[in-house]
Amino acid sequence: AQKITQTQPGMFVQEKEAVTLDCTYDTSDPSYGLFWYKQPSSGEMIFLIYQGSYDQQNATEGRYSLNFQKARKSANLVISASQLGDSAMYFCAMRETTDSWGKLQFGAGTQVVVTP
Amino acid sequence: DSGVTQTPKHLITATGQRVTLRCSPRSGDLSVYWYQQSLDQGLQFLIQYYNGEERAKGNILERFSAQQFPDLHSELNLSSLELGDSALYFCASTREGGDSLATDTQYFGPGTRLTVL
Numbered sequence A: 001a002q003k004i005t006q007t008q009p010g011m012f013v014q015e016k017e018a019v020t021l022d023c024t025y026d027t028s029d030p031s032y033g034l035f036w037y038k039q040p041s042s043g044e045m046i047f048l049i050y051q052g053s054y055d056q057q058n059a060t061e062g063r064y065s066l067n068f069q070k071a072r073k074s075a076n077l078v079i080s081a082s083q084l085g086d087s088a089m090y091f092c093a094m095r096e097t098t099d100s101w102g103k104l105q106f107g108a109g110t111q112v113v114v115t116p
Numbered sequence B: 001d002s003g004v005t006q007t008p009k010h011l012i013t014a015t016g017q018r019v020t021l022r023c024s025p026r027s028g029d030l031s032v033y034w035y036q037q038s039l040d041q042g043l044q045f046l047i048q049y050y051n052g053e054e055r056a057k058g059n060i061l062e063r064f065s066a067q068q069f070p071d072l073h074s075e076l077n078l079s080s081l082e083l084g085d086s087a088l089y090f091c092a093s094t095r096e097g098g099d100s101l102a103t104d105t106q107y108f109g110p111g112t113r114l115t116v117l
Helices: none
Strands: A010-014 A019-021 A032-039 A046-052 A063-070 A074-079 A088-096 A110-115 B005-008 B010-013 B019-024 B030-036 B042-050 B055-059 B064-068 B074-078 B087-094 B112-116
Touching: A010 A019, A019 A110, A032 A063, A032 A074, A046 A063, A046 A074, A074 A088, B005 B087, B019 B064, B019 B087, B019 B112, B030 B074, B042 B064, B042 B074, B074 B087
Parallel strands: A010 A110, B010 B112
Antiparallel strands: A019 A074, A032 A046, A032 A088, A063 A074, A088 A110, B005 B019, B019 B074, B030 B042, B030 B087, B042 B055, B064 B074, B087 B112
């Protein structure tokens, strides 16, 4: 069964606007971590932000913030003030502490295109 | 720059051949994970090593094998290559062995793009 679901295959956003990328997950593990990675067209995977299942506050890293709703099992990424350089594929991933020494399980990704 | 290095960046080879992909983790990281990214399967975990020992296996084919050396660099060996093995292969490293509270961020190398003709 799919553990990470990203329902938006692609989206356009105008420069300087905020964009929300959806991510829902499925786990019965009480302790887990949620990660977002960015993959530009050059191919590398860049770590953006982390949210732990026991964290009381939503994670923030610069223009990136995570809207973590544990009861709904969602961990949406919010990018504020979009820039042209934000155009990339974005992946949500989960790591469960009880599973296979912490492998990451990825969603299918969301392609973001930022327009001037 | 994540601090994880992978070589080569690109590899083009023919079906039936064997290749070796190399990964050097970040300084101080003991754990290496290998992932495959293909168009049809997305990002999939292959195998993990911690301090020289295999710790977890994912969807890794029998034609594929890996090892981690005493200096902690890792190699992924792909043999009897098929067209469907064409993909982007990533390694990622973390400091610990994965048994901490899901807080150990995996930092990815730039990947090796394998094309099998």
